[in-house]
Amino acid sequence: MKVWQLAVLFIGLALQALAAGNPVRKKNGIVDVPSNHSVDDTVQRVKSILQSKGITLFALIDHSGEAEKVGMKMPPTKLLIFGNPKGGTPLMLAAPSVAIDLPLKILVWEDSQGKVWLSYNSSEYLKERHGLPDDLLKNIAVVEPLAAKAGE
Numbered sequence: 001m002k003v004w005q006l007a008v009l010f011i012g013l014a015l016q017a018l019a020a021g022n023p024v025r026k027k028n029g030i031v032d033v034p035s036n037h038s039v040d041d042t043v044q045r046v047k048s049i050l051q052s053k054g055i056t057l058f059a060l061i062d063h064s065g066e067a068e069k070v071g072m073k074m075p076p077t078k079l080l081i082f083g084n085p086k087g088g089t090p091l092m093l094a095a096p097s098v099a100i101d102l103p104l105k106i107l108v109w110e111d112s113q114g115k116v117w118l119s120y121n122s123s124e125y126l127k128e129r130h131g132l133p134d135d136l137l138k139n140i141a142v143v144e145p146l147a148a149k150a151g152e
Contacts, residue, residue, distance in 0.1 A: 029128075031121075035117060046147075058103050061079040079107050087139035091130075091140065097130050104120070118147040123144065
């Protein structure tokens with residue numbers, strides 16, 4: 001094995017080790033970020049961040065609360081729907097199909113072990129799904145730092 005091949009191998013192993021320590025999960029275009037707070041506290045953190053950034057919260061859907069109303073039980077699960085027409089409109093003009101995924105959403109949920117997560121569609125997934133231009137990705141990439149900060 002040549003020196004450059006060994007270097008590539010070691011870099012790959014180092015990146016895998018770093019990724020193993022990183023609790024962020026990605027699957028099927030959905031990013032799951034762990035939260036250090038309860039579902040309700042995480043939702044409040046998201047709402048506070050949105051308000052401080054001047055981003056409109058269009059809706060808060062309490063899936064677990066609605067399930068309880070019909071006699072069903074599920075772990076705490078809440079969906080926040082938010083956005084800004086200045087950011088979303090150019091995306092919809094460039095690729096009208098993206099309107100099915102806008103406004104942006106963050107799902108805050110508790111898993112079967114009691115761990116709380118924030119989940120959202122990755123901007124790269126939305127780019128690929130709708131053929132969005134690179135220069136407009138910044139308009140939807142706001143969800144990534146928002147979820148990370150809310151989960152801290």
